[in-house]
Amino acid sequence: MAPVHRLLPLAQSLGRTRASIQRTTRQQAKHRYSSAAADSASVEPIRGLDLGVAHSKLLLRTVASVRSNPELRALGVSEGETRKMNMCQAINDAMRQALATDDTAVVFGEDVAFGGVFRCSVGLAEEFGRERIFNTPLTEQGIAGFGIGMASMGHTAVAEIQFADYVFPAFDQIVNEAAKYRYRSGAQFDVGGLTFRTPCAAVGHGGLYHSQSPEALFAHVPGLKVVVPRSPVQAKGLLLAAIRDRNPTLVFEPKILYRSAVEQVPVADYELPLSKAEILRPGKDVTVVGYGAQIYALENAVQMVERDMPGVTCELIDLRTVAPYDAETVAQSVMKTGRLVVAHEAPRTMGFAAELAAEMQERCFLRLESPVQRVCGLDVPHPLVFERFYMPCAVRTYEAIKKALVY
Amino acid sequence: MLRSAALSAARRVSAQPRTTAVLGKGAVFQAARTMASAASSDTVTFEFGDKTFEGYNIDVPSSSITLTKADAISLYREMQMVRRLEMAADSSYKHKLIRGFCHLCTGQEAVPVGIEGAITKEDAIITAYRCHGFTYMRGAAPVGILAELMGRKDGVSKGKGGSMHMYAPNFYGGNGIVGAQVPLGAGIAFAQKYNNEKTCTLALYGDGAANQGQVFEAYNMAKLWDLPVIFVCENNKYGMGTAAGRAAANTDYYTRGQYIPGIRVNGMDVLAVRQAVAYAREYATSGNGPLVLEMKTYRYGGHSMSDPGTTYRTREEIQHMRSTSDPITGYKHRLVDSGVASEDELKSIDKEAKKLIDEALATAKATPEPAASELWDDVYVKGSEVPYLRGRVAEETHYYNVD
Numbered sequence: 001m002a003p004v005h006r007l008l009p010l011a012q013s014l015g016r017t018r019a020s021i022q023r024t025t026r027q028q029a030k031h032r033y034s035s036a037a038a039d040s041a042s043v044e045p046i047r048g049l050d051l052g053v054a055h056s057k058l059l060l061r062t063v064a065s066v067r068s069n070p071e072l073r074a075l076g077v078s079e080g081e082t083r084k085m086n087m088c089q090a091i092n093d094a095m096r097q098a099l100a101t102d103d104t105a106v107v108f109g110e111d112v113a114f115g116g117v118f119r120c121s122v123g124l125a126e127e128f129g130r131e132r133i134f135n136t137p138l139t140e141q142g143i144a145g146f147g148i149g150m151a152s153m154g155h156t157a158v159a160e161i162q163f164a165d166y167v168f169p170a171f172d173q174i175v176n177e178a179a180k181y182r183y184r185s186g187a188q189f190d191v192g193g194l195t196f197r198t199p200c201a202a203v204g205h206g207g208l209y210h211s212q213s214p215e216a217l218f219a220h221v222p223g224l225k226v227v228v229p230r231s232p233v234q235a236k237g238l239l240l241a242a243i244r245d246r247n248p249t250l251v252f253e254p255k256i257l258y259r260s261a262v263e264q265v266p267v268a269d270y271e272l273p274l275s276k277a278e279i280l281r282p283g284k285d286v287t288v289v290g291y292g293a294q295i296y297a298l299e300n301a302v303q304m305v306e307r308d309m310p311g312v313t314c315e316l317i318d319l320r321t322v323a324p325y326d327a328e329t330v331a332q333s334v335m336k337t338g339r340l341v342v343a344h345e346a347p348r349t350m351g352f353a354a355e356l357a358a359e360m361q362e363r364c365f366l367r368l369e370s371p372v373q374r375v376c377g378l379d380v381p382h383p384l385v386f387e388r389f390y391m392p393c394a395v396r397t398y399e400a401i402k403k404a405l406v407y
Numbered sequence: 408m409l410r411s412a413a414l415s416a417a418r419r420v421s422a423q424p425r426t427t428a429v430l431g432k433g434a435v436f437q438a439a440r441t442m443a444s445a446a447s448s449d450t451v452t453f454e455f456g457d458k459t460f461e462g463y464n465i466d467v468p469s470s471s472i473t474l475t476k477a478d479a480i481s482l483y484r485e486m487q488m489v490r491r492l493e494m495a496a497d498s499s500y501k502h503k504l505i506r507g508f509c510h511l512c513t514g515q516e517a518v519p520v521g522i523e524g525a526i527t528k529e530d531a532i533i534t535a536y537r538c539h540g541f542t543y544m545r546g547a548a549p550v551g552i553l554a555e556l557m558g559r560k561d562g563v564s565k566g567k568g569g570s571m572h573m574y575a576p577n578f579y580g581g582n583g584i585v586g587a588q589v590p591l592g593a594g595i596a597f598a599q600k601y602n603n604e605k606t607c608t609l610a611l612y613g614d615g616a617a618n619q620g621q622v623f624e625a626y627n628m629a630k631l632w633d634l635p636v637i638f639v640c641e642n643n644k645y646g647m648g649t650a651a652g653r654a655a656a657n658t659d660y661y662t663r664g665q666y667i668p669g670i671r672v673n674g675m676d677v678l679a680v681r682q683a684v685a686y687a688r689e690y691a692t693s694g695n696g697p698l699v700l701e702m703k704t705y706r707y708g709g710h711s712m713s714d715p716g717t718t719y720r721t722r723e724e725i726q727h728m729r730s731t732s733d734p735i736t737g738y739k740h741r742l743v744d745s746g747v748a749s750e751d752e753l754k755s756i757d758k759e760a761k762k763l764i765d766e767a768l769a770t771a772k773a774t775p776e777p778a779a780s781e782l783w784d785d786v787y788v789k790g791s792e793v794p795y796l797r798g799r800v801a802e803e804t805h806y807y808n809v810d
Contacts, residue, residue, distance in 0.1 A: 142624030149594020186565030324793035
């Protein structure tokens with residue numbers, strides 16, 4: 001345990017005594033394995049809170065919230081028409097605009113002409129024709145290689161891999177062919193027009209092969225970009241940016257958000273910047289970083305901490321692009337707060353949180369007040385019946401934030 | 408509008424001058440090529456033997472080919488150039504000027520040369536790592552190829568690709584993973600069809616790669632959508648060190664497309680290759696969909712420079728192939744017998760090829776390595792890179808987006 005004297009300045013600012021801190025740290029030591037029943041409403045920290053994306057205050061549910069959003073204002077789309085969309089519809093809208101503005105753009109994958117298993121491409125075949133929106137065989141490696149070939153001709157290829165869990169047969173193509181084409185040809189050829197869309201992450205009952213979050217595997221590969229949106233407004237802007245970015249890009253779409261995240265989405269064509277994190281809530285005491293659906297667990301954790309530790313404020317950051325990621329925004333935040341909690345659903349070992357923790361200790365070493373906390377999935381295959389133990393839920397994040405604060 | 412179409416057009420335009428600069432042929436040789444085709448309109452007709460072609464669900468090409476004498480001679484010259492190029496690569500490797508992996512096509516020259524004579528520059532080719540002959544035939548200068556092999560700045564890929572990753576206009580490389588280029592060929596062909604071009608793509612792979620699952624995935628998509636792609640299996644009898652029959656349940660590679668017709672071709676006969684590819688091109692660009700060609704060929708050397716090539720086959724077998732089936736020697740006899748060229752004329756072509764390659768090798772050796780900054784370039788498109796990449800020491804850290 002940390003020497004108590006190091007906690008005193010913060011603790012005093014929180015009106016706590018040395019004894020209470022020692023008590024807390026002992027309790028945390030005891031509670032190390034107690035977060036397992038985290039999703040149960042009986043868990044103490046959750047009391048009185050409405051959890052999850054359905055109650056999130058981060059979503060732009062009203063036209064007024066769109067009008068006042070600084071990023072959308074800067075893009076000049078905050079004043080225009082908006083439409084209520086879930087994330088699925090927003091992705092559909094983005095693809096429609098990509099197809100309408102680029103004659104070479106095509107959308108393909110398993111069942112996409114029928115709308116796709118999640119209905120993200122519904123109506124596109126009718127609007128743009130079956131020669132541009134077409135079904136492929138069940139052939140992930142083939143889909144990837146085919147898309148790379150098309151993109152190497154300068155075309156725009158938007159490939160859907162039906163589940164992120166199915167991307168592994170295509171791993172060789174993406175890692176060895178797509179990521180390196182520009183470099184190894186001295187920039188004579190590239191596959192900049194190539195984008196993979198694929199649904200990822202847990203839904204509560206997906207089991208081993210409909211739940212995984214393989215973003216870190218791809219983030220490890222120079223030449224690829226990896227994007228994970230958290231909401232409809234984000235998904236539309238980031239997907240359009242990914243499709244038009246002249247690098248091969250993977251967009252991992254947290255499938256639990258397809259219908260559960262609903263926002264007023266600008267109807268206009270807009271692109272949100274890649275490799276740019278977004279500060280969702282400013283705070284002074286601890287930086288909490290995540291991406292995708294994990295953001296909503298983090299939001300709840302932050303709410304609990306701020307309720308239980310009056311005076312504490314947490315800075316919540318959505319990384320949005322996992323590779324190449326916006327280290328600068330996170331580092332600036334950590335330089336301010338001195339504490340960092342990183343969370344993701346993928347397993348802990350070699351996960352993206354490890355990279356961010358390493359980078360931040362290197363950049364902010366003398367400013368860190370406590371060890372960087374990682375809140376991640378467990379190092380096990382994504383479990384079916386035990387998913388509730390596996391998830392880096394709000395309560396586990398809450399414990400980690402407290403641990404970072406009261407070190 | 409059409410932002411990415413515009414971008415891709417820009418890409419092609421901007422690629423052009425660079426490609427020309429890097430790939431431009433030696434002036435002497437260029438002149439020789441032009442004069443040869445202009446000097447004579449006399450034609451010559453060659454007949455093929457019975458076993459030259461075998462068809463699978465398709466009629467075989469005509470058993471005779473007519474071409475101009477100049478064309479006939481140029482096929483010889485190009486095969487000799489490819490062989491000399493590979494000999495230069497071989498000796499440079501042994502002198503440690505070339506490091507790493509290096510796969511030579513000595514013995515298989517009739518395939519790249521015959522193909523190029525049957526297609527247009529607008530058609531596309533993609534192949535695996537045995538790519539030097541194709542790179543040359545697509546228009547790269549020998550000096551660019553040799554410099555690439557040595558990892559020099561003036562290499563066709565700026566020295567960043569090496570032996571396995573060479574490119575030229577409408578030559579999509581040079582791919583390192585066995586079989587991975589085949590579905591790319593289907594994608595390229597899709598884009599050609601999408602553009603309503605009357606062009607096709609040749610996707611080449613070896614007999615070893617023919618057993619990769621993704622080859623069949625590509626077959627399926629190509630036939631499903633009738634893509635103008637010609638799958639070309641270069642069957643040189645050994646996938647690395649394994650004889651074809653020990654790796655494949657069916658070694659009749661031309662039949663392995665099942666629902667795709669196929670033709671087996673004597674790949675040691677440059678005229679047969681040319682005839683078959685011209686036939687396949689007509690088939691594929693007329694909306695009939697894909698075709699599988701099997702080129703029966705033979706490599707004299709090992710799989711790569713680290714394979715002596717004699718542990719899984721006998722020296723006698725190699726010697727026998729050299730003396731009975733060599734694509735250059737065999738063709739030389741046909742040219743002489745048919746009166747297209749005299750022995751002396753062909754000998755002077757041999758000498759010219761040797762001279763050109765020797766010169767190219769000397770030039771390539773003298774070219775510098777790429778600038779160290781190339782280490783960072785082209786990982787991402789310019790302007791969208793990571794903020795910086797670390798060097799060995801702080802002073803070497805490379806910051807992008809800084810003028």
